[in-house]
Amino acid sequence: MKQALSQARYGIAAVVAVVALFVIGALAAPNLTFRVYYAVSFIVLAAIGLAIIFGIMGVINLAHGEFILVGAYATTLSVTKLGVPLPAGMLVGALVTALFGLVVERVIISGYVPNWIGQQTVGRDLIKPFYDRLADSMVATFGLSLIMVQGARIVFGNSINQIGVPFGSTAGYPDYRIALVGITAGVLAVVYLLFTRTDFGTRVRATMQDEQTAMALGINTERTYMLTFAIGSGLAGFTGALFAPLLSMQPTLGSQFLVEAFVAVVVGGASVVVGTSLSGLMLGPIDALFSDEFGEFAGRIALLVAAMLALRFLPGGITGVVDRLRDRMEGGS
Amino acid sequence: MTVLEFDDVTVGYDTPVLREIDLAVDEGEIVGVVGKNGVGKTTLMKTAIGLLEPMSGRITYDGRDITTETANDRANSGIGYIPQGRDIFPDLTVEENLAMGEHVNTAGEVTRYEAVYDLFPVLEERAGQDGGTLSGGQQQMLAIGRALVGDPDLLLLDEPSEGVQPSIVDQISQDMRRINDELGTTILFVEQNLGVIRDMADRCYAMERGEIVDELGAADLDDEDAIASYLAV
Numbered sequence A: 001m002k003q004a005l006s007q008a009r010y011g012i013a014a015v016v017a018v019v020a021l022f023v024i025g026a027l028a029a030p031n032l033t034f035r036v037y038y039a040v041s042f043i044v045l046a047a048i049g050l051a052i053i054f055g056i057m058g059v060i061n062l063a064h065g066e067f068i069l070v071g072a073y074a075t076t077l078s079v080t081k082l083g084v085p086l087p088a089g090m091l092v093g094a095l096v097t098a099l100f101g102l103v104v105e106r107v108i109i110s111g112y113v114p115n116w117i118g119q120q121t122v123g124r125d126l127i128k129p130f131y132d133r134l135a136d137s138m139v140a141t142f143g144l145s146l147i148m149v150q151g152a153r154i155v156f157g158n159s160i161n162q163i164g165v166p167f168g169s170t171a172g173y174p175d176y177r178i179a180l181v182g183i184t185a186g187v188l189a190v191v192y193l194l195f196t197r198t199d200f201g202t203r204v205r206a207t208m209q210d211e212q213t214a215m216a217l218g219i220n221t222e223r224t225y226m227l228t229f230a231i232g233s234g235l236a237g238f239t240g241a242l243f244a245p246l247l248s249m250q251p252t253l254g255s256q257f258l259v260e261a262f263v264a265v266v267v268g269g270a271s272v273v274v275g276t277s278l279s280g281l282m283l284g285p286i287d288a289l290f291s292d293e294f295g296e297f298a299g300r301i302a303l304l305v306a307a308m309l310a311l312r313f314l315p316g317g318i319t320g321v322v323d324r325l326r327d328r329m330e331g332g333s
Numbered sequence B: 001m002t003v004l005e006f007d008d009v010t011v012g013y014d015t016p017v018l019r020e021i022d023l024a025v026d027e028g029e030i031v032g033v034v035g036k037n038g039v040g041k042t043t044l045m046k047t048a049i050g051l052l053e054p055m056s057g058r059i060t061y062d063g064r065d066i067t068t069e070t071a072n073d074r075a076n077s078g079i080g081y082i083p084q085g086r087d088i089f090p091d092l093t094v095e096e097n098l099a100m101g102e103h104v105n106t107a108g109e110v111t112r113y114e115a116v117y118d119l120f121p122v123l124e125e126r127a128g129q130d131g132g133t134l135s136g137g138q139q140q141m142l143a144i145g146r147a148l149v150g151d152p153d154l155l156l157l158d159e160p161s162e163g164v165q166p167s168i169v170d171q172i173s174q175d176m177r178r179i180n181d182e183l184g185t186t187i188l189f190v191e192q193n194l195g196v197i198r199d200m201a202d203r204c205y206a207m208e209r210g211e212i213v214d215e216l217g218a219a220d221l222d223d224e225d226a227i228a229s230y231l232a233v
Helices: A002-028 A030-057 A064-080 A086-109 A112-121 A134-156 A176-199 A199-209 A211-216 A219-245 A257-268 A272-294 A298-315 A315-333 B043-048 B072-078 B094-103 B112-118 B121-125 B136-150 B166-184 B193-198 B224-228
Strands: B003-011 B016-026 B030-034 B055-061 B077-082 B154-158 B184-190 B205-207 B211-216
Touching: A002 A030, A002 B043, A030 A064, A030 A176, A030 A199, A030 A257, A030 A272, A030 B154, A064 A086, A064 A134, A064 A219, A064 A257, A086 A112, A086 A134, A176 A199, A176 A219, A176 A272, A199 A219, A199 B077, A199 B094, A211 A219, A211 B072, A257 A272, A257 A298, A257 A315, A272 A298, A272 A315, B003 B043, B003 B184, B016 B043, B016 B094, B016 B184, B016 B211, B030 B166, B030 B193, B030 B224, B043 B072, B043 B077, B043 B154, B043 B184, B072 B077, B072 B094, B077 B136, B094 B136, B112 B121, B112 B136, B112 B166, B121 B136, B136 B166, B166 B193, B184 B193, B193 B224
Parallel strands: B030 B184, B030 B205, B077 B154, B154 B184
Antiparallel strands: B003 B016, B003 B055, B205 B211
16 A cells, blocks of 8 residues: 555655646747647657557567558548537547457457457467467558558558648647647556556456466456457557547558657657656657657657667666666665 | 366376376365376376366366366366466556356355455455565465455365465465355365375375375375375485
């Protein structure tokens, strides 16, 4: 109990510090503060779905950008073609991507469908699940990403009509981008609560730590993986939905998120929420400042340099540093 | 009534590790399986819980054929499992570790937190602490408690004395007896600690090189030499 309270104290202190910096920055230098916080939101939202799938299932999803594409297209099409209001369209985007992720998990990642066909026809499994097979999962999902990009091009053409950006602007900066900062905090809070305060979250963490023991205790690990992949996919879709009004709707839009997402996951380390949010807070300012000063290309180079330095000096990512600090403080108290 | 039965079960990876195992555990019994290192005791337990599938033969639980059933289905139907080396979840708190045991015996709709905290008060005191920070003996208590929370009908224990200091080993033997007496839980365990075998078991099977070679009744368990001949002592 004492340990949980002390962890909660650190978490609350960190949130208060981030909010205080935002308020002070917004009063002192509003435009720069909004740009930095938007960059943080972009990185966190780009990475969160990928971090869940990688951190829990050991699957590197190179089609992550295309899952974002599914969310963005589903949102845009439901708003422009079906006349659905934007917030409902965003939920449609997230839901469609979660369902798409469910199908991908059953057909490719777990191999459930091909193995069922194999059992019915030749009496044996055809493929081994891609859980914890990093290189193999990269190859499989890279192939999927190529199919998805070309599939989108064939079905929808080179572009589709974009949704207009909602809201007005504050200090010359679009309000919608400021709203995204708050939504990012909300998404992080929901993910945190899901994985730490629910039975499902505890099952996921148990499966992640020791799959065989979890199975022997009655946990359906296959269903846990399936739902985890669907949740990670749904979050990628929600990211696409949130950025749909800001991006031009082309089949390659997912590639705009991939670098930021991978760098954030590498720098963040094992913890989905703490790692992703802290890496976003570290990389966001780097990206915003370099992009503003020297252009978007320089911003991406700066991110990659930051990732290389992080890999060199923080092999366990930011999560490893946080864990060490926490152990030291608790050991000393 | 027979709770668990192995009928001519052969298990292996490429070649058989267990050969033609016949074994039965009746309701309310504590049955031990003794044997030296490497005779296949852990393979036997993993097969019983469903982490390994037999190459041939049949396994029944409460008269139902469970040979091809998954481990999670077997646990849901009332089999609790305590693996060798405890295998608690180190980054989950004691409370969360215990909560994972609720998935055992899902039909029972009973949880035994009170009984678990009564047996192992230290688990209640350290409920918010990460499992990985407990001592070896406390981790063994947590592993036992976790398997008991869901009120299993059958408990499988893989070498409960391994890596635990002697005073705690004695305590664990007494606790398992208490669990059997008070909760009526049937227990199948594998072990190579002579003291634990004699303290816990009603009867025993002896294993050598992947086969059951002898069955020792209550009278045989009084004869230390009879058991020791199957152990690395």
